[in-house]
Amino acid sequence: xxxxxxxxxxxxxxxxxxxxxxxxxxxxxxxxxxxxxxxxxxxxxxxxxxxxxxxxxxxxxxxxxxxxxxxxxxxxxxxxxxxxxxxxxxxxxxxxxxxxxxxxxxxxxxxxxxxxxxxxxxxxxxxxxxxxxxxxxxxxxxxxxxxxxxxxxxxxxxxxxxxxxxxxxxxxxxxxxxxxxxxxxxxxxxxxxxxxxxxxxxxxxxxxxxxxxxxxxxxxxxxxxxxxxxxxxxxxxxxxxxxxxxxxxxxxxx
Amino acid sequence: xxxxxxxxxxxxxxxxxxxxxxxxxxxxxxxxxxxxxxxxxxxxxxxxxxxxxxxxxxxxxxxxxxxxxxxxxxxxxxxxxxxxxxxxxxxxxxxxxxxxxxxxxxxxxxxxxxxxx
Numbered sequence: 001x002x003x004x005x006x007x008x009x010x011x012x013x014x015x016x017x018x019x020x021x022x023x024x025x026x027x028x029x030x031x032x033x034x035x036x037x038x039x040x041x042x043x044x045x046x047x048x049x050x051x052x053x054x055x056x057x058x059x060x061x062x063x064x065x066x067x068x069x070x071x072x073x074x075x076x077x078x079x080x081x082x083x084x085x086x087x088x089x090x091x092x093x094x095x096x097x098x099x100x101x102x103x104x105x106x107x108x109x110x111x112x113x114x115x116x117x118x119x120x121x122x123x124x125x126x127x128x129x130x131x132x133x134x135x136x137x138x139x140x141x142x143x144x145x146x147x148x149x150x151x152x153x154x155x156x157x158x159x160x161x162x163x164x165x166x167x168x169x170x171x172x173x174x175x176x177x178x179x180x181x182x183x184x185x186x187x188x189x190x191x192x193x194x195x196x197x198x199x200x201x202x203x204x205x206x207x208x209x210x211x212x213x214x215x216x217x218x219x220x221x222x223x224x225x226x227x228x229x230x231x232x233x234x235x236x237x238x239x240x241x242x243x244x245x246x247x248x249x250x251x252x253x254x
Numbered sequence: 255x256x257x258x259x260x261x262x263x264x265x266x267x268x269x270x271x272x273x274x275x276x277x278x279x280x281x282x283x284x285x286x287x288x289x290x291x292x293x294x295x296x297x298x299x300x301x302x303x304x305x306x307x308x309x310x311x312x313x314x315x316x317x318x319x320x321x322x323x324x325x326x327x328x329x330x331x332x333x334x335x336x337x338x339x340x341x342x343x344x345x346x347x348x349x350x351x352x353x354x355x356x357x358x359x360x361x362x363x364x365x366x367x368x369x370x371x
Contacts, residue, residue: 010366012281015271017360021260021285024267104256135256138292138358164292167352193340200326200341200349 025139028107032142035114036125042225043125045141047165048149050131053175055083056209057149058126061219062090070123074113076105076130083128093122104135107142124222133162144225145170152176152183156191163198171203171221178208257293260358261301265312268363272311277365280306280315284362288322290355295319324355 020026036043046054058073072093075083081096088094095113097105110127127143129136148169150158153176159166166172172195180186195202205221207214264285272280283302287295299317306312327334328343329351335343341350 009369010278011369013275013277013365013367014362015275015365016362017267017271018362019267019360021264021358021360024263102259104259106259134292138256164290167290196340196342197337198341200351 022138022140025107028111029140029142032107032111032114033144035111036142036144041123041125042145042222043127043141043143044222044225045127045129045136045143045146046149047129047133047136047146047169048131049133049151049154052131052149052151052154053209054128054131054149055086057173057175057207057218058087058092058128059090060207060209060212060215061222062087062092070121071126072117072122072124073126073128074105074110075128076109078102078130087128092126093117099130103130103132104139105129105141106139110141123226133158133165137162137165137168147171147173149173149175152179152186156187157194159191159194159198166195166198167200169199171205172199173218174204174206176208176210177206177213178211255297255301257297258301258305260293261298261305264302264360265305265309267360268315269309269311271363272365275365275367277311277367279366280312281364281366282316282318283360284318284320286320286322286357286359286361288324288355288357290324290352291358292356293358295321320361322354322357325353326350327353 048054073087074095074097075087076097076099077083078099084094084096095117097109097113105127127141146169148165150172152174192204205214205217207218268280268283287293287298299319302317306315324337325334326341327350328346328348330346330348331343335350342348343350
């Protein structure tokens with residue numbers, strides 16, 4: 001009923017909207033992307049479960065010669081700046097974002113972090129997302145690429161259980177491979193097959209931050225993302241009518 | 255539980271429209287959530303139930319959730335391939351493209367507007 005004048009007389013007005021629910025996030029993400037591009041920076045959204053080894057992956061590449069001075073990291077956690085402090089100790093400038101209860105980072109949080117550290121000279125901006133295989137997947141942050149870390153102890157069926165996360169990945173880093181001898185039941189072929197069912201152009205690099213195995217391949221993959229090469233725009237929410245060129249070349253396994 | 259964040263921004267958008275049209279109440283809100291959107295419809299509905307109470311204008315709003323089928327197709331030969339298979343084209347070996355199923359959109363809403371406005 002009408003409570004402006006109490007006449008009790010209202011009409012139903014239908015409104016067609018047809019708007020993506022991520023529209024406001026995506027606008028800020030596009031702004032971030034332009035900002036990063038203008039500075040010649042490449043941004044990587046690093047996602048994975050808590051304990052998958054995301055922080056160790058950043059530490060592992062900080063030790064690669066002078067590269068550490070060309071990186072910064074934005075780390076998201078519900079509480080504490082422990083990851084940021086670990087990364088700082090490895091020699092990478094780190095900006096912690098504590099989200100309180102939020103299970104993911106969004107484009108606005110990254111926008112604020114980028115502004116707060118606008119003077120940072122670096123070539124790579126890593127966003128270490130909140131440890132979670134679900135929520136961060138659908139938030140475009142303005143990154144050039146999504147990297148998903150999954151450790152061998154998480155089990156080979158995780159891609160099938162969390163398809164959205166893996167569908168959005170440009171690269172999957174299978175971490176803690178030094179533990180494989182202790183995990184006779186982990187079937188690599190089954191893992192890669194599961195991945196191929198949710199990720200159209202699966203690309204996997206097996207790494208161990210502890211032994212250093214595969215870290216050179218992870219670094220080589222990062223080198224491919226150099227600002228000189230073509231920017232990988234994400235296909236978040238865009239599909240029908242796009243041109244048919246795939247955003248990934250082939251289905252090469254590393 | 256990113257569904258709560260999504261519902262909060264949805265309701266901000268809905269209430270903005272309600273104000274613009276001098277609506278006294280939001281009658282219904284229709285969204286489309288595809289199975290590959292990365293959003294759980296049940297959690298979304300629970301979050302909506304909770305968050306709509308924050309404004310008198312949205313407190314009685316009905317939520318209608320539509321879905322859509324997930325479809326993958328080959329960008330080269332256009333053939334469609336269902337889920338549960340390797341996501342590369344059996345004929346062309348090209349990586350498949352998701353052509354439907356990840357919808358996450360506000361489709362329409364119905365507002366209650368006083369007749370004299």
